[in-house]
Amino acid sequence: MKKSIITISREYGSGGRMIGKMVAEKLGISYYDKEIIAKVAEATGFTEDYIEKNGEYSPSKSIFAYSVVGRDRSGSSMNDYIFSVQRKIILEIAEKGPCVIVGRCADDILADYENSLHVFVYGEAEEKIKKVMASNHVSEKEALKLMKMTDKKRSINYNYYTDRQWGKAQNYDICLNSSAFGYEACADIISEIAK
Amino acid sequence: MKKSIITISREYGSGGRMIGKMVAEKLGISYYDKEIIAKVAEATGFTEDYIEKNGEYSPSKSIFAYSVVGRDRSGSSMNDYIFSVQRKIILEIAEKGPCVIVGRCADDILADYENSLHVFVYGEAEEKIKKVMASNHVSEKEALKLMKMTDKKRSINYNYYTDRQWGKAQNYDICLNSSAFGYEACADIISEIAK
Numbered sequence: 001m002k003k004s005i006i007t008i009s010r011e012y013g014s015g016g017r018m019i020g021k022m023v024a025e026k027l028g029i030s031y032y033d034k035e036i037i038a039k040v041a042e043a044t045g046f047t048e049d050y051i052e053k054n055g056e057y058s059p060s061k062s063i064f065a066y067s068v069v070g071r072d073r074s075g076s077s078m079n080d081y082i083f084s085v086q087r088k089i090i091l092e093i094a095e096k097g098p099c100v101i102v103g104r105c106a107d108d109i110l111a112d113y114e115n116s117l118h119v120f121v122y123g124e125a126e127e128k129i130k131k132v133m134a135s136n137h138v139s140e141k142e143a144l145k146l147m148k149m150t151d152k153k154r155s156i157n158y159n160y161y162t163d164r165q166w167g168k169a170q171n172y173d174i175c176l177n178s179s180a181f182g183y184e185a186c187a188d189i190i191s192e193i194a195k
Numbered sequence: 196m197k198k199s200i201i202t203i204s205r206e207y208g209s210g211g212r213m214i215g216k217m218v219a220e221k222l223g224i225s226y227y228d229k230e231i232i233a234k235v236a237e238a239t240g241f242t243e244d245y246i247e248k249n250g251e252y253s254p255s256k257s258i259f260a261y262s263v264v265g266r267d268r269s270g271s272s273m274n275d276y277i278f279s280v281q282r283k284i285i286l287e288i289a290e291k292g293p294c295v296i297v298g299r300c301a302d303d304i305l306a307d308y309e310n311s312l313h314v315f316v317y318g319e320a321e322e323k324i325k326k327v328m329a330s331n332h333v334s335e336k337e338a339l340k341l342m343k344m345t346d347k348k349r350s351i352n353y354n355y356y357t358d359r360q361w362g363k364a365q366n367y368d369i370c371l372n373s374s375a376f377g378y379e380a381c382a383d384i385i386s387e388i389a390k
Contacts, residue, residue, distance in 0.1 A: 117375075120364060120370075122364055122365055167364060167365075168364070169315060169317055169362060169363070169370040170317055170362075170372075172370070172372065173372045173375040173376070174369065174371055174372065174375075174384075175315075175364040175367070175369065175370035176368075177364075177365075177367065177368045180312075180368040180369075181368070181388070185388075189388065192384075192387070193376070193380075193384065
């Protein structure tokens with residue numbers, strides 16, 4: 001396989017996680033998502049729920065608040081600590097062998113990693129809202145709010161811990177509109193390129 | 196063929212034009228780039244050189260200057276006129292049959308066109324500079340300046356004539372980093388998807 005480490009960044013509701021799972025199955029390689037949460041929880045002593053809420057999302061919708069919240073005298077915050085442990089675990093996972101890693105700034109952490117393929121998955125708002133409504137059993141209005149808030153918090157976290165802008169095409173090797181192709185076709189495109 | 200109208204938007208130096216030609220050859224369909232310039236020149240009475248300089252690039256590096264320059268009492272400018280003729284010609288080309296169209300806001304003009312595939316090609320700065328140096332016989336410094344200026348003028352033109360932001364992943368069905376894959380592989384990926 002030419003590209004053995006595949007990172008998938010995604011908009012909320014775009015099916016990036018599902019596409020990542022399909023790619024791992026098609027290529028017969030490991031898939032990491034919730035497993036990272038468990039590893040970080042174990043290493044830090046926090047609950048998995050706390051890591052899930054803080055390992056990829058800013059606690060605030062303001063980049064300024066995020067940069068000052070919860071800092072001790074050394075200038076470190078709890079989120080900085082979680083991020084550094086998570087970073088180390090992602091590097092260890094990549095060392096183990098071929099895999100798909102979803103989210104968690106893995107594209108930036110493994111940017112210079114040889115044989116890596118960095119993917120961004122996005123979609124049309126209309127279709128993403130339908131998916132979020134169905135999977136979260138919420139109204140259209142609530143789905144839109146949830147979608148905006150989640151992507152906002154993901155982008156603040158990403159922009160803060162990397163020197164990049166979340167979702168900017170230039171960070172990735174390939175960006176795919178899952179509404180244009182469907183999940184299965186996106187997984188096929190990624191798998192074919194990886195091969 | 197599932198996707199018969201392929202538009203390619205590209206960063207300067209990313210090889211988007213070359214990739215577009217390869218895709219047209221691989222699929223055995225028409226390729227439009229300079230042909231559009233000739234058609235617009237014929238329809239407007241301007242020289243091809245004038246159309247090439249004004250059909251895709253803002254005359255100024257400022258969006259404000261661009262929005263006010265050369266307007267008559269009706270509020271129209273020469274660039275508005277060229278854009279409207281170019282738009283009509285692109286729609287006529289798409290009606291004729293399967294083709295690849297490079298640049299000129301074709302992705303936006305044909306956004307709702309059935310069976311269309313909208314691609315954005317970008318690349319790593321280092322590699323793009325090398326390509327621009329070789330093809331324009333200029334120094335590294337001059338290549339970087341030319342690259343920045345060309346993309347700036349393209350983006351101002353695009354952002355002005357569409358309601359979109361040039362190079363934003365969400366405008367396109369797929370975005371490809373030509374430095375990660377090479378031109379030939381990019382053309383293969385696009386051709387396979389189109390099929």
